[in-house]
Amino acid sequence: MGRTFRIKVRMRRFRRQHPRIAFAIRSFMIFSATFGGAYGFVTGSRSENSGYDPNTFAIGASFLFALACLGLATLSMRLRFVNKRMRKLAAHNEALIDRNWELKEAEERARSLFEQQGDLIVLRDHQGRITFANDAYCALAGQARSALIGTRFDFDVLEQGDSARESNGTRIHDQRISTSSGARWIAWREGFVRLDAGQPAELQSVGRDVTDRTETERALSDARDQADAANRAKSRFLAMASHEIRTPLNGIIGMGGLLLDTTLTPEQTTYARAVKTSGEALMALIEELLDYSKIEAGKLDLDQRPFALSTLIEEVTELLAPRAQAKKLEIAAYVDEQLPLEVVGDAARLRQVLLNLAGNAIKFTASGGVALLVEPGIWPNEISFLVRDTGIGIAPEAQSRIFREFEQADDRVARTYGGTGLGLAISERIVKRMGGRITLESEPGKGSTFEVAIPLAPSQGSAGQTTFPSPDLAGKSILLVAAGIEASLIARRLERWGGQTCLVTDATVAEALLPERSWHAVLLDRAFGSDITDRLGEAARAHATQRLVLLTPSSRHEKLSTAFTGFLVKPLRAASLAARLALAPEIASPDLAPEPAEPASVRPRTSGLSILVAEDNEINALLMRSLLTKLGHRVVIAVHGEAALESWLAASSAGTPYDLVLMDIQMPQLDGIEATKRIRAHEAATGGHHTPILALTANTLVEDRYACFEAGMNGFLIKPLDREKLDEALAGLAASRQLTV
């Protein structure tokens, strides 16, 4: 079957390829057959031996005739069939001619589109010869197409930009080229295209003139560089200016403080106090501006040191407690106990953010209170700090605006409360720099909650440590008679320690509840008023088995009812509460034990240091002398670095070295850095006593601090200095001196 088909195919192909030979063979065969048949028939009928029979002849003739008719009929059918196919072919042919026209038209359109493109289009063969160039390319080259085709023409490249390659192999690059109409920037896209299957691929380059865009970008980038430089200059200027302003301001505030310590008439006291508060307000403003300019100039360097979370939060609450209590507001904090004890980060900057948020919360709250909650965040190692208040709230349309610099929610409110509108802008930038976010939820009239969520990794050494042992209150009943934010936080903490806490916010209910059972401890809040708490205290005495504690704002010196076994100062420190509850039963031998020791009370007092103060500003020198003398130290003033060095050398060689040098940084003749270097060099050469040197500076730029440490200083004190700051700095020194002596 296959073989027959192959033979047929071959014969057809032969007929197609050699139609004449096929025609000749076919004609010859038809002629031979016809002739052979006719000849045989005629000869056969004529032969004598043929036994001619007219009947048979007639039959034969009619058979032949029939055969001829059949042949003719077959031919006619074949002819009709062929005609039909011919008509079909003709119709097909016409369709093909139409299609051909359409294709030609489309090609024409595509070609004219291609040629009239605004973009430059050029095709080159594998030897770099141009095979096609559109009108735009010819116009830019300043030559006719016919002159370009077949040449290796290319533009002169004046500047070559970066080049990149796309995943499909297309190369993209920018070039600045020299053209007949001047230098132009062209963005090229180049790739290989195969136009004909039998031909090698051609390089197609499509270029877009981006001169305007590139020049605008360059102008923008130049403008940005200039703005950056101006910004840096501005922040340097601000730093310098603020330094210059701080120095006299330091004098004003310090002298105001000293004046207030003298005997003054009430009127004079009012004026002196006004001078001091105005100076402090101005100092706060300068500090905010300086901070802002530092952040703007990208000079915010973050520290990465371990710090205790609860200490930081307690510091913030305690610092703000007097302000809150002055407005009869509550302030309380709660640090979730699942959080690591110590985390690594910039505690000072975090404190600044929290102080701003909690400070605002107190400022914009008239009744109720402020809570600081610290909880695990939504991401691993993220910690969420919530500052919640019951204040005036913020209108929805102002909520995003207030994070912008110098923006306040409401001008009328701003006039009442004051402020610069910089605090939140600074806080947000610090938080972002720490890799965190700050969000706000607020309803006017109901209060606001600011949330700061930042990544803070636990410190390596703190795993498994605890600041204080938690008291075991499992199964013990505790009655907490208190109201407000702090009450619920204390209750939460007591429950964490296992206590069965009964929180009562109404004194009458508490009185009724007292006889219900015997209470391990009863905690009463002074906020109900001294009469009520004293009465409740007396009533509770019979039902409290171990202790009866008064929670009081800060009036430690207030006379307590003898019913109480002790007191705790609000805002409550978790450690103090734990220590108080862990004490031996106090009811049996009631005495007014003082609150468990706090760091401040164990701090050693400073005692008579001999101090050299290098300070060129007369007023500041006078201020330092007064402050230090009042703190019980002996002071020698040197008015420039040279004098300080001489005085230090003289004291050392006389065998009475100074205990401390307070060194101003900017001084005439010899500045503080240089004077320190010389002192350290002398100490190294003689192997003598190492004198602690603290820088005295109004400049808070980080590079200045580095310079201080590099010169060999032990630390620095930032102006303006007040008695507390100075006392604190010197206390540590005096303590270490006592230890080493």
Ligand code: ADP
């Ligand atoms: P300042 O407090 O110096 O005006 P901030 O940037 O700290 O600047 O705050 C901007 C504004 O946001 C405030 O003026 C106040 O209108 C609004 N605001 C901030 N915190 C609170 C808050 N806790 N309750 C109500 N309004 C607030």
